[in-house]
Structure formats: C-alpha cells, structure tokens
Amino acid sequence: MTTDDDTTPPTPSQAEPTPAPPPTDAGTTTGLDARLVVDRTGSRDHTGFRLDVTLTAAPGDVVALLGPNGAGKTTALRALAGLTPLTDGHLRLDGASLEHTPPESRPVGVVFQDYLLFPHLSALDNVAFGPRCRGASKTEARTRAAAWLERMGLADHAASKPRRLSGGQAQRVALARALATRPRLLLLDEPLAALDARTRLEVRAQLRRHLAEFEAVSVLVTHDPLDAMVLADRLVVVEHGRVVQEGTPADIARHPRTDYIARLVGLNLYRGRAAGHTVRLDAGPAITTTEELSGPVFVAFPPSSVTLFRDRPSGASARNLWRCEVAGLETHGDQIRADLAGELPLAADLTTVAAAELDLHPGASVWATVKATQTHAYPA
Structure with a gap:
C-alpha cells in the first residue's frame, strides 16, 4: 500500500514547488515585476497567438486576470508558474529573476481549477506533501499541515480522502496545500469554477478572508466578474494577448473601455466625439449627456435605465429617443433583457409584467429612451 513516505513526486504541473534562492540584493523591491511574452506565431498548430502582458504587484496584493476565452489568461498563469517558457520579457519575484528557474524551484504555490489532490492520500497528507518535497520531516510536515487545516476549518476532515470531501472542502484543502509551502506568489486558476452556486457563495467569502491574510502576491485567473470584483x-x-484595461474593480465597473468589459459589468457602451453635452457616436446617432466634454469619449449607461414604448412617446423630446427593433429576449435574473437593433443597438432590462404589457417579441418595433442624467461620459 502506498503511503506519503513513498509517494512518487508528481509532474511539475502537480507538484508543490520548492523555493527559489532569495534575492542577492537585500534592498531589492519586493513583490512581482513581470513582462510575460509568449510567442506562438511560428508554432506548428498555426494559431498565431502572442501574449505580451505586464504585471506588477506588491506583497499583499490580489490581482485578477480577466478576459474572454482564448485571451491568454491561463497562458500568463502558466508562464508565472514556469510551466510555459517565456519567449521574451522578464519575471522577477522579490528581486530574484525566475525566467530560467524550473517550476519545482520557484517559490510559487498553485491552486488548479480541478485541485489535483492525490486521491490515495488523506487531506492531511495532501497538505503535508509540499513541505515534504522541500525537505521537511514527516512530523514537521504533518504538524504544519494540521495547522493549515485548522485554519481552514477542516481539522475534523484531516483523515478524509478527497472522494469524501465536498467541493468546497476540496478547494480549501488545495488552497492549504499551496499555502503550506510558504510561497511568495500564489496562483489561482478559476478556483471556484468547479463549485455549485450555493457553495460558491460560501467559499468565495472564505477565500476572500484567506487572501486578505496572505502576505505575498496573489494572482487570480477567472472569467467570473463577481469573483474578480469580490x-x-x-x-x-486581457484580450487577444494584450492588456486592454487595468484598475480597481470600482474604476473598471465605472469606466469600461471595451465591449467585452462593458458586457462583463452590464453596461451599454459607445464611443464617439463630444461637443459640450452632445456626443456624436462613431457609428449611430447622438447621445445627450450630463457631462460637458470635448473630443473622443466613451458613453455608458445600464440596461435598466432604458425605457421602452411600442408607440413614439407624445411628450418626449428628440434627445435620447431612438426607434429600434427587438432582436432577442432572454431571462436575466428576475427580469427580461431585450436586445435591440436599429438606430442604436442596445440592451434594455424590464420586468416580465412590462414585457408582457408591451407584447415584446423578436421583430417587434419599439421606441427606446434614456434620460441624460442616467448616462455617463468619460474621455476615451
């Protein structure tokens, strides 16, 4: 029977890494300083993909990489872990260069999407495996693992095999396994994706607390805007291998700069040129805003600010009033989202009662209005 003493170390993608040598210059700035360039333009699969992303973070920072499928998020994470070699750029952690450091020698902990727990080991021995790989004795490794399971609220499950753990418990064991190696960089690849909606809510709150207590750099890859915001x-x-916008969650939500980000945070977004309170869109009509600006701008407003009418409102002025056609309808939370085409393509949210009263259906002609006070314009 296999025990933790004779378990064969896994492949680099599964192993807990061993620490890299400390920086030689004690005064070197700590944290992450990376430019990740991975060029596959000459690859045999002819994908023509090139990643060129700059990331910096101080100890204690939690940075989320967001982007559509194929944007390069996972490639960036694998480059940080050393699982995908850099074509160009640099990777420094606490002042030490890691470009040529093998994965198992980097002070990096990884929580994979499917956790990769050893099925034949208990929760305690899964967590202890990392310290054991770094030379800790069995007793020392298990002592450290027990402390981490206690911290994660899993002390009662120390003897449980992964198949006996719930999704949330397995996620916390994987996190404990990564943290038990005392990494200087923690990488989390879609850490909540495998959980159901109810468990996700609870584990998200717990993960937030653990990340807040982590003293080094954390990089999170996710496609879920709520995970990222929280x-x-x-x-x-990241889109098409490039950083298209970065900032605090509040700033990103308030000032989206691409269609992908606008959809992510639930806003209609347009680009145009402002002259006072009027923005002439690059493609489409003009929008009246409360902000007085000049030059290239973005204009955004939420779907909930759109009011629909089947007939042109008799008392409405010509400002922010557009004739549209219903292109599609779908349930969006407890509301109906109408995708509108026509003079100004946009999304509108309304109650099921309102949708029924308007007799909305694909192809129906409607008038859409938005108050200027509900728009937000900002420099492009």
Whole structure:
C-alpha cells in the first residue's frame, strides 16, 4: 500500500514547488515585476497567438486576470508558474529573476481549477506533501499541515480522502496545500469554477478572508466578474494577448473601455466625439449627456435605465429617443433583457409584467429612451 513516505513526486504541473534562492540584493523591491511574452506565431498548430502582458504587484496584493476565452489568461498563469517558457520579457519575484528557474524551484504555490489532490492520500497528507518535497520531516510536515487545516476549518476532515470531501472542502484543502509551502506568489486558476452556486457563495467569502491574510502576491485567473470584483484589489483585463484595461474593480465597473468589459459589468457602451453635452457616436446617432466634454469619449449607461414604448412617446423630446427593433429576449435574473437593433443597438432590462404589457417579441418595433442624467461620459 502506498503511503506519503513513498509517494512518487508528481509532474511539475502537480507538484508543490520548492523555493527559489532569495534575492542577492537585500534592498531589492519586493513583490512581482513581470513582462510575460509568449510567442506562438511560428508554432506548428498555426494559431498565431502572442501574449505580451505586464504585471506588477506588491506583497499583499490580489490581482485578477480577466478576459474572454482564448485571451491568454491561463497562458500568463502558466508562464508565472514556469510551466510555459517565456519567449521574451522578464519575471522577477522579490528581486530574484525566475525566467530560467524550473517550476519545482520557484517559490510559487498553485491552486488548479480541478485541485489535483492525490486521491490515495488523506487531506492531511495532501497538505503535508509540499513541505515534504522541500525537505521537511514527516512530523514537521504533518504538524504544519494540521495547522493549515485548522485554519481552514477542516481539522475534523484531516483523515478524509478527497472522494469524501465536498467541493468546497476540496478547494480549501488545495488552497492549504499551496499555502503550506510558504510561497511568495500564489496562483489561482478559476478556483471556484468547479463549485455549485450555493457553495460558491460560501467559499468565495472564505477565500476572500484567506487572501486578505496572505502576505505575498496573489494572482487570480477567472472569467467570473463577481469573483474578480469580490476577491481582487486590482483587475487586469486581457484580450487577444494584450492588456486592454487595468484598475480597481470600482474604476473598471465605472469606466469600461471595451465591449467585452462593458458586457462583463452590464453596461451599454459607445464611443464617439463630444461637443459640450452632445456626443456624436462613431457609428449611430447622438447621445445627450450630463457631462460637458470635448473630443473622443466613451458613453455608458445600464440596461435598466432604458425605457421602452411600442408607440413614439407624445411628450418626449428628440434627445435620447431612438426607434429600434427587438432582436432577442432572454431571462436575466428576475427580469427580461431585450436586445435591440436599429438606430442604436442596445440592451434594455424590464420586468416580465412590462414585457408582457408591451407584447415584446423578436421583430417587434419599439421606441427606446434614456434620460441624460442616467448616462455617463468619460474621455476615451
């Protein structure tokens, strides 16, 4: 029977890494300083993909990488872990260069999407495996593992095998296993994706607390905007291998700069040129705003601010009034979201009662209005 003493160390993608040598310059700035360039333009699969992303973070920071499928988020995470080699750029952690450091020698802990717990080991021995790989004795490793399970609220499950753990418990064991190695960089690849909605809510709150207590750098990859907004101090949005926007969650939500980000935070977004309170869109009509600006701008407003009419409102002025056609309807939370095409393509949210009273259906002609006070314009 296999025990933790004779378990064969896993492949680099599964193993807990061993620490890299400390920086030689004691005065070197701590934290993460990376430019990750991975060029696959000449690869045999002819994907033509190139990642070029700059990431910086101080100890204690939680940075979330957001982006659509294929944007390069996971490639960036694998480059940080050393599982995907850099074509160019640099990777420094606490002043030490890691570009040529093998994965198992980096002070990096990884929580994978499917956790990769050893099925034949208990929760305690799964957590103890990392310290054991770094040379700790069995007793020392298990003592450290027990302390982490206690911290995660899993002391009663120390003897449980992974198959006996719930999704949330397995996620916390995986997090404890990564943290037990005392990493200087913690990488989390979609850490909540495998959980059901109810468990996700609880585990998200617990993960937020653990990340807040972590003294080094955390980088989180997710496609879920709520996970990113709740867990991260700063968001880095990646599209087509490039950073298209970064900032605090509040700033990103307030000032989206691409269609992807606008959809992510639930806003209609347009680009145009402002002259006073009027913004002439690059493609489409003009929008009246409360802000008085000049030059290239973005204009955003939420779907909930759109009011629909089947007939042109008799008392409405021509400002922010557009004739549209219903392109599609779908349930959106406890409301109906109408996708509108026509003079100004936009999304509108309304109650099921309102949708029924308006007799909305694909192809129906409607008039859409938005008050200027509910728009937000900002420099492009």
